[in-house]
Amino acid sequence: MLLKDRIAVVTGAGSGIGRAGALLMGKEGAIVVIADRDETAGKAAAEEICSAGGRAEAIATNVSDDTQIERLIATTLDRHDRIDILHNHAGIQVGGPLTEVGTDGMDTSWRINVRAHFLAAKLVMPAMVAQGGGVIVNTASNSGVFYDHEMIAYATSKHAVVAMTRQMSIDYARHNVRVNALCPGWVDTPFNDPFVAQMGGREAVETYIRTKVPMQRWATVNEIAEAILFLVSDKSSFMTGQALVIDGGESIA
């Protein structure tokens, strides 16, 4: 088992990519704390890990609320004495160009995509330093390493996640804390439902993806979960400050 007895906290783990990564961490022996704002989905993910023979618990957490992040980290440290893995995954997408995105859309994007990752990492870091090391994965997106049309708030916040990841990584590398960014492209999860609606339905999006992505398809959540496992395990033991892009070639086409 790659993660035997490691304590892992995953935000946004009630669905999609975060959930698939959490399930794989559980399978690899981690004790997984599922932190999703959707309490039912969070509990269901934790139960699935447990019914597969793993160990998990859910702590309902909305990462846009500082006090809930503080409670998540304090409760986990109280129960387990350490946190080996923090996967900051919850995020939102506010689409649109400069003239259509309100300051509220920019503020919310910053608060959830960047500030929440910052705060959770800030609260976990002293414990990781004291225990001799740890791993943080911050979910960005391939929108954190390239530019698409009409994504001012999303691309800006996701580029900031990559910058923040790199800065954290060099500041704490000597404490054996590794920090990397996860940069998926199109992954088939409910996260894209608003875009599917905006495009006029599933078929339009399939055509769009066939045109834009060199591999001509969506990623599955399991393909991204394998990359998460790589980043949080010792398989990536000399890797820090990197943005791991898994996007079927979209960002370099």
Ligand SMILES: NC(=O)c1ccc[n+]([C@@H]2O[C@H](COP(=O)([O-])OP(=O)(O)OC[C@H]3O[C@@H](n4cnc5c(N)ncnc54)[C@H](O)[C@@H]3O)[C@@H](O)[C@H]2O)c1
């Ligand atoms: N799906 C994609 O194509 C794709 C591509 C690149 C990056 N991402 C990133 O992945 C993340 C979304 O993951 P997904 O695609 O698995 O989506 P998803 O919709 O399947 O799951 C998102 C989960 O996050 C939870 N969540 C949302 N806001 C939250 C909050 N404020 N606090 C706590 N939990 C919250 C939801 O309840 C849900 O369970 C985002 O950070 C997004 O930028 C997704």
